[in-house]
Structure formats: structure tokens, C-alpha cells
Amino acid sequence: MSLTAGPDAEAASLQPIDLSGVDAEQAASWYRSMALIREFETTAEPLVMQGRIPGGMHSAVGQEATAVGVVGALAATDIVTGTHRSHHITLAKGLAPDLIMAELFGKATGPLGGRGGHMHLADLSKGHFGSNGIVGAGLGIALGAALAASVTKTGQVAVGFIGDGAANIGRVWEFVNLASIWTLPLVIVCENNLYAVETPFAQVTGGGDIAGRASGFGLPAFKVDGRDVAAVYRIAAAAVARARGGEGPTFIEALTYRHGGHDVGDRETYRTKDEVERWRAESDPVLRLRRSIADAALLRPAALEGIDAEVAAQVAAAVEFAESSPYPDPATVLDNVTGIDMKIRGNL
Amino acid sequence: MSLTAGPDAEAASLQPIDLSGVDAEQAASWYRSMALIREFETTAEPLVMQGRIPGGMHSAVGQEATAVGVVGALAATDIVTGTHRSHHITLAKGLAPDLIMAELFGKATGPLGGRGGHMHLADLSKGHFGSNGIVGAGLGIALGAALAASVTKTGQVAVGFIGDGAANIGRVWEFVNLASIWTLPLVIVCENNLYAVETPFAQVTGGGDIAGRASGFGLPAFKVDGRDVAAVYRIAAAAVARARGGEGPTFIEALTYRHGGHDVGDRETYRTKDEVERWRAESDPVLRLRRSIADAALLRPAALEGIDAEVAAQVAAAVEFAESSPYPDPATVLDNVTGIDMKIRGNL
Amino acid sequence: MSERATLSQAYRQGLAEEMRTDPRILVYGTDLFERGGHWGQVRGLGSEFGRDRVRNAPISEAAMVAAGVGAAMNGLRPVVDLNFIDFAFGAMDEIINQAAKIRFMWGAPMPLVIRGTNGVAGGGAQHNNSFESWFAHTPGLLVAMPSTPADTKGLIKSALRGEDPVIFLMHKLLAGLRGEIGGAEDLVPFGRGTVRRPGRDITVATYGVTVPRSIAAAGQLASEGVEAEVIDLRTIAPLDLELVEESVRRTRHLVVVTESQRHGGIGAEIAAALSESLYDVLDGPVLRVGAPSVPAPHSAPLLARATPSADDIARSLRAATAARVS
């Protein structure tokens, strides 16, 4: 991570964020969480390129603030679900970087023993009900978690993350409608990063307004600057309070941008370098928070640098842990497909 | 049909419709078409109860005006698709009542030789691309027909009918979105008859505004009194002109009401007799048109009675035709599943 | 066993009994609360358990199943009633990519029941699919296909006490069939078939609506001096091949009967597995009876031709015994 690489030319254009009402502890916690995500992603990507992590990866660099802002508004017992691009949510929800890294490597020490991998991270005990390889599907699981919370009155809130591409998956609107009419404690967060793989949002999304679509389903729908962690936090906190209060779901469209390609190896011919640079320069969410913390003197430079060093060490240790962990025993692949014996013959 | 059964008490409450600009020929054509639908449905229903028509039936009594108004705005080469409740659309599109009746009976003389039946009527040569047993699915076919019309520049317009229940099928919004972004010559007509089987529209439809939902997908969306054939015709004609002019799809929500149960045999415990009677008395679409024609002196009473007699004779002949037609040869069931031989063994 | 009930009533009773003792169970689908579903399969449960646990859903099959998946992960035992399993085509990702895989991927139990009618009756091609074989081929799913009221009750109870996603398939033509049903603790385990009719000469392995048809066919053969043993598999995932093998070791002949399309269905698995495991025992090839590979037509005579009947089964039994015994 090059956050501490000295004065840079783009700094001038960086938009400050409003940290009023944010105390040092909160600021530090957000920054640590976002810096950890940035470090994790930038470390893992080359490992995918090198083939040390198999199966590809979708980096969340640029989208740290949505995860940290939203999950920051949740209790530990609340539930999140993600998409194919969910390392940020996973780390924000408190899954340990070394365990996630081991899972990416396909090692036995991953929370799923290597069965899940990058696109199917989960830890139900931590309220992480899965990232999901199928566009839109995670939201359906969050819907169900919210249904259970509502019926059994656990007081939990569920958050389902989707991307802008999911706005064109019909089932997503079924999920939104069901949450709406059943008044479920669900918060839908749409990370609109302007692209679905190579396809610009505006080219395929009739009306061009996802929150607008959502409001047609009878629930409050808002847009927020998804690269401003404080703004995301505030609107998420309001939505979470509403859900917890039994008033039903809220739809939040968070405008954001991914700094890297759709997945590792993407040649990014569909957008200009300029476009990417402008977004970075103006609204890199990690830099914006860091700068605004410094400007507001919430933390001292040394404290910020300390966090940078700590997350760097943490991620380095995670790689170390993952590399040195054993692979699962191949024979175990037959285990735990169902709770009862399926009496299948001829399994290799 | 008891349209000519003399003065009735409800007549006073019947809302007139605006027939300005409608000439006698047009009025007669609408009336004939709507009276035929009414007669067909009221004749077929008891045949289902008696088991002479197998497989159930969803009557369109009360919804005649949507079919006749919309299809009246189409050219013969234009395309329609329907739902499980589509006899009205099928008759309006010019399929002969005797052939449809034979199809309901499962006879070889039906347009599908008895393979389709009540829920799967179609005649591609007449631009009828199928009623459909799956809620929402017909609209998808209309979407595709519109795509073909657009690509090959045939000048055709496609109309997909759906019910209010289909507003909660996610795929419907995929269809609407694709038509919107591809600017296809599609008209979506949602017959909102306030119920999906027993379920009141408002209970399951977040926001309670289907046209409102539609407008979130970037296309013009309108509501119309679906029991006023002239109003339906006018808005459909505008939408069809727009589509044919290459300006893209339009969504029309037509407010209507089914006079009978969801299907033959429905005990209708979910709504009061009063509610049904009020709708009939105020806005029976056939009576409204008949009365308004008479009031405007567009046709003489004898002419209207003549039409009544003709459609009655036509439907009686249709039953006669269906009853006396042969069943298909059972062995033919194996034919024409695919264009090539599938080499399946052991077909009974 | 002393009470008598239809299949629909047996299902309802099994579900109601479990709902009384397990507050985690809820059921939802279109037109359930007042109407009790298309087959009356949950009639009366609305008033007993209230709107929280018996819910009317919009026509949103994907959302229903997805909500079931998430709710199961968060502590409930949802029963998603699709009325017709044909509508599961609209929820296939939720069933196959989510429900069936979550235990494997994430180690979590998935106590989710998806109920619907499967198989052929009137109404035409789109409401009369037979795709039990799809689910049986999918790792992670259990599939129940009861043919009697007792099994219906016993299997739904097992499903509701288990940890796995269950596709619970009932047959439109059996909904009104009456028979004895068991008590509150008479569970029928998944993966255990039963002999419906003992016989020494040939084995029939079947399930669901073709069980009574196979018994009728066996009756025809009895009058010709051939005693067929009819096995009702009851669940097709798991599949009780041991029971079939035990029988075929005695009869040395096997006919596999499915209502669904014969080609490429689960009947082929049974035939292939037994042809292999009992290669030295069988006195003739395993024969299969099933529907031809056509969609369900509307017209009655076409439909009859497209559906395996007792006569079709009897014909196959005769072929299997005649050709080889001599």
C-alpha cells in the first residue's frame, strides 16, 4: 500500500468527507478496517496472478467505504451477505485475514476448509451468510435471514449487498418486494460501481436510476456517496434502526467505483486510464478518510502510520499462515454433503 | 348471455364511456367482439363443470374490453401473447371460436390438434404467439417477437399481456428492462383485476402501483380504465404508434375485474358477492359499451340484438363443431417433438 | 395405525403436528392462509398458527425459496409450498446453487422443505412436468415421492426433523387417495423403501403414482401365474437399492417403473446399478417402463398414450418373465 508514499500530485483534488460527530476511536476503527481491506486486496491480487491463489478473484479496492460504513452500523449478531466481490464485507464483518487468506489458497485452515474459496466465503457464526457466485443471490439469503429474525424476534437486522448489475436480475426485485410487503428487517445495499464486468451501468439499466426503481416496490430508497465512509455509516445506521424498530426494509444505492479490473487479469479496455485516475484522485475512499482524519486532527500522523504498519504486518502474516497451512485431505471431499447418508454408489 | 333480458335494476349505476370519434362500424366491431367473448366464456364454463371440457378453465368474463381495445389497435400481422386467462385475447386476435372450442375439448380439429388446450392456445399464423400457463412467461415471448421485428424491420408490434400477479414475478421486470434498453416495439398490458387467484393485489404488491414500478425501468407507463374499450383502444393505439415508430415500449396498466372465480369451480370465499355485484353494475364492460352505443345512437337496438343473436349462434355452432370433431390419433403424440429424430428408445 | 386420511390430509396432519411441537417451522406459498393451498394441503393451518407462520406469498417463486434458504440458515425450518413443482423452474438457482450446496460449502444445515405436485394429470404441458430425476441427480438434495397417506405423513415428519433440503413431491392424482396413517411418532425414514406386494417371480421397483398402477399390473400377472413383488421406494434420494437387490436376489428379474420420461431418468440409475451389482444373479435384462419423451399433452387420448398405465407395466412384466425363464 502506498498511502504513506509522501506528497502526491492528486492530493489537491481529493474531496474531504464530513467527520463531524465522529470521535477518534470511531475514526481509527474505520481507518483500520479500510486500510486492512486495501492491504489485503492489493496483497492477494498478485498471488492470484502468480497462481498461488487458484480460481480468480474480484478485488474490492475502491469500495472499502461501503463495507466499513454499513457493517459499522451493525451489531455483531446482525447478518450480512455479499456478492462475488466481497472481501471487504468479509473483513469488515470480522473474519480474520489469515483465515480468509487460507480459504483463498484452498487450505484446510480456512473457515470452510478450502471448500468455498474466494467467491463463497462465509462464517455463519459471525453473521456472515456468504458471499455468492451468483449475481443477486446473496440478497435472497439476507431476505431469508431477515424473515427468520422477524418471526423469531431475535432483533437481528440483515444486510444484503448487491452490485449495479444485479438491478437487472429479476429475482432481486422479488426479494425487494417480499421484504417490503412482509416488513422485514432487511437493508439492501447496492454498490453501484458503474460497471458490470465490462458493461457500463447506463447501457443496460433502463431508467438509469436503481434507487428510483426500488422505490416502486414500496420501501424507502436512498442514494449515498459510497466512497464517503461517514456518509455511508449515517444512512446505514438510520436504515438499521428502522429495520430493528420493525418498520421494514430500506434500499441504499451507494455510488462507488472499483479501482481495479472486474477480476484479476482484466485488461480494462472498456474504460480509460484517465477515468480511473480521476476517480482515484477525487474520491479514493481510504485516502479521503485518512486525509479528513488528519485535517480534523482526530488522529495523529503517527497513529495513522501505526495502523498502516499494523495492517501490513497482519496481511503479511496472513499470507505466511496461508502458505504454511496444509491442504485438506482429498478423501474428505465426500463428507458433509448432506446430514444423512445418501447411499450413493460408485463415488470414485 | 342475458344482455337482452330486459330492464335491470343496476342499469342506473352503469358508467357511460366516451365514444366520441367512434363510428358505427368501429362500435359494431367492438361490440361484436366483446359479445362473442362473453358468450364464449359463459358457454364454455358449464362445459368444464360437466367434464366435457377437460383440464379446467380461467374465464375472462369482465375483461373483454382490454383484449378488444388493445387488439383493435393492432394490425393483423402484429403479435400478441397472453396468460392462463386468454380466451378474450385469442378471440379478439381472430382465432375462430369453433376451432378454439375444439382445442378446449382436446379434439383433432383444434388449431393445435388438442395438444395445447385452454392454457396453451396459439396460432402463430395469426400473430397469436400463445397464451401461457406460466405467470409472466407470455410477456417474455412477446419481448422476443418484438426483438425479431426490430432486427428484421418487419414493422410489427408485439403486445404481451400479463396480470397483476405477474408484477411480482421478477422475470417480468427483466423483460420490461430489456425492451426498454433495446427500444423494442413492445406494448406491455397489465390487466390488473385486483386478484391473483385468492390473493388481493394490495396484500402482495409493495408500493401498490404497478405502472409506477414500470416507470422505474425507463419507459412510459400509464393507467387506464380497462373496462372502457374506447379508453383502452386510445391508449393502446398511441402505444402501438410509438412502438411502430421505433420509439420503444410502453407499459399500460388496465384496471379491470373478473366477474367469475379464478377458475371454474372457485368458491370465491375471498371476496363478497356485494363487491362483485358493484363492479358488474358500475362497469360491466360489455353492458357499458352496449348502453353507450345505444345512448349515442351509433347502432339501432335491432342491430345490437342482431349481433347478440349472431354470436350466440356462432358459439352454439362452435360447441356443436367441437363435440362432433374426432379426437386425435393417440399414436401421434410421439410426433413433432423436435425437428430431427431423437432416437429415443423404449417410448411406450 | 388406525386413523384414515387422504394424502393431502395426511400431509397436513404431519405438518400440523410438527408445527405444534416445533415453533421454528413456518409454511408459505401463494394462497395458503385462507385457501389452504391448491390441494387443501394446509387448510386450517392459517387459523391455528396465525399469519406469522402460515403466509400468503406473492407469485415470486425465487423469493420464496431464497427466503427459505436464508431463514433456514438463521434458525427456522421453512416449508415453501409451490403448489405445483413446475413453478420451481423459476427458483432453480435458489434450489440447486444455493440450498443444495450450502452445507457442502459452508457447513451449515439446510432444513428446508420445498413441496409441490410433480407428474402428470390434466392441464397441459406446462403444469405437468415430471422432473424428480433432476433433483435426484443433484448432490445435496433429498427427494420424497410418497404414494400412500401413511408415508406422506411419516416422510414430511422426517423431513421436518432433519437437517437437509427436501424436495417433497406429491401427485395430483393421489391427493384424494385414502388410507391409514400413523401417529405422531410414526416417522418414515428417507432412503428406506418398502415391499407393497410380495412376490417370488419378478421384482418391480417404483415410486409415487406408479405404485398403485404396478400393484394393479401385478394383479393381472397373478392371474397368469406370475407373482410380482412390488417395491415402493418412497424416496428417490436416497434410493434404497439394497431393498431392490434383496428382492431381485430372490426373483432374478427386475422391471423399473417410473411415471416420468423413461429416457435419462432416475429409473436408468436403478437399472444401471442393478445390472452391474446383480450381473450374475439376473436371469434377464432389467426392463424399464416410463413415459415416452414427450411433454404432457392436453387431449385425453393423447395424454393416456403418453402416460404409463397398469397395462403397459403388465406388458413389460410379461416380456421380462416370458423371455428368460424358459
Place this chain on the structure above:
Amino acid sequence: MSERATLSQAYRQGLAEEMRTDPRILVYGTDLFERGGHWGQVRGLGSEFGRDRVRNAPISEAAMVAAGVGAAMNGLRPVVDLNFIDFAFGAMDEIINQAAKIRFMWGAPMPLVIRGTNGVAGGGAQHNNSFESWFAHTPGLLVAMPSTPADTKGLIKSALRGEDPVIFLMHKLLAGLRGEIGGAEDLVPFGRGTVRRPGRDITVATYGVTVPRSIAAAGQLASEGVEAEVIDLRTIAPLDLELVEESVRRTRHLVVVTESQRHGGIGAEIAAALSESLYDVLDGPVLRVGAPSVPAPHSAPLLARATPSADDIARSLRAATAARVS
């Protein structure tokens, strides 16, 4: 045959040639126009044929397939490119209840191609389904599973000249495989398999990614003195059982190999059909090799264990020949 190409290139060339001569063909899917699809399978077609005939679609699998169905009914020959066939779960009603049944119900041709990758590679459980057997069990669908560039080109051309809905399944691990391809009129018919490797001792019937693995296994056996004949079925609907029978009449032994889950798959149909038709010819039971009934795991060693390898096939060939020849 002289030109060489990868499977992806062969597909593209076949499609492009047909698009040049038949203006009714169009292709759409996510990220097709510029990127040319996930496997480059339509790269360059955008600039050649323009945005009307090569379309980027939203992530709306149901709408894509539905539009294909309606467009086919109205005179086009659409190719819906789902990239991964796994996403067909979101369009299953459109495929099964609509596309597959329309000719039967309404008498209309349905020249619709749905292309995607099927089978297992990296990426975990949800992108690596093997469900060709579902489609093969469905009346009304054709299913292509080419293993060579020549067949890929020849089969897509046949698909585009036919009248039927075709599920065109390519394998992620074969996308880059090189081989000779045929010319503009070298069509490969549906329902005709081919012998990839002749042999006198045992027959292997397979398709898709397990064709090269079976050939490798046959190589192992050859060094042990056993000559296996490897048949590539090329399409599994229709299924060329005659070719397999002709071979087994000579070899008297059969192993059926599928990459997909062995249990309840199309391999069972082949085994069941041949166990019946060649009961008197076979010198031993038909054996089957296929994946165990588990979803695809992420971790490499688990994945290897869950996927049939050349070694697994060789082991089965040895078992089939050793046990019975003596």
C-alpha cells in the same frame, strides 16, 4: 480439413460463417460486443456484424432466453450466450417450459441456440455445475457437448441450420485446445458419435472433457495389452447408442465415462440401455465412471478428488476387462 484452431476459435468461426450467409442469426449475452464473451468465443463478431446482431445484454438470463424463444418464433435464429451454463438456472422456465415445448404444443420450429460452459474447473461450486443430464432428459431439447475444434465448428453449424432448441455446452478446460477444423460445409450431424480410438477389447462411451482423458486411459491400458475403443458421442441428445452397440458387439465390454456426477446422470441411460439391448453379448457388467455426488470444491486437491481422471478411467477399464475375460 487443414486449418487449425482452438475450440473457442472453431466455435466463433462456425458462428461467423453462418452469420455471413444467414441474416436471421444474431447473438447476445453479457459482455459480448467488445469483449467477445468470457472465452473470446465471439471476439471480433461485434465489429463484423454490428450492434444489431451482436448485442451486450444486461445480467438478465431469463430475459435473454425468453427473448430468444420469441425471436425464434418470429423468424430469427438467436444464439443466447450465457457464458457459463450455470446461469441457466435463472432461465429454466424459459428453457424447459417454453423453448423445449413450443414445437410440441404449437407446431412451430424453435431454432434457438443456448451456449455456455458446462463442467468443472476452478472457481468453486456455483460456477462449475455439470447438468447436461437434465437437458438430455428433457423432451424437446438437443444437447451438444463437443470435445474437438472440428466438432465444435461442425455442430454449431448444424445447430444454426436446424429447427430445434440446442443446448450447446463447451468445456472451460477445452477452450484452448487446438486441432484441425473443417470448412464451411463440414457439418457434424446431431446424434452421430465417432470412434476416437479404435480398439478390440473394450469400449468406452464418453463425451466432452472426458474424451481426451479416456484416450489417455486407453493409452495406459494399451501398454498392458488391452486395446480400448473410445467413442465420442459428441451430442448426448440425440444419443448415438447404435454406434456404441456396434462397438460393444465386437468388444463385449463397456465402460461409460462422464465428467458429471455418475449417480442418476445420462451415463446411467447408456448403461441401462446397453445392459438391456446387449444382454446376451456383454461379457461383464457395464461399468460407469463419473464424479462422486458432491458439488465442485474450490481447493485443488479436493477438486482433483471430485473429478474423474484418466487414472480413474484406467482403473475401471482394468476392472471391466480383468474380472470377466477369464
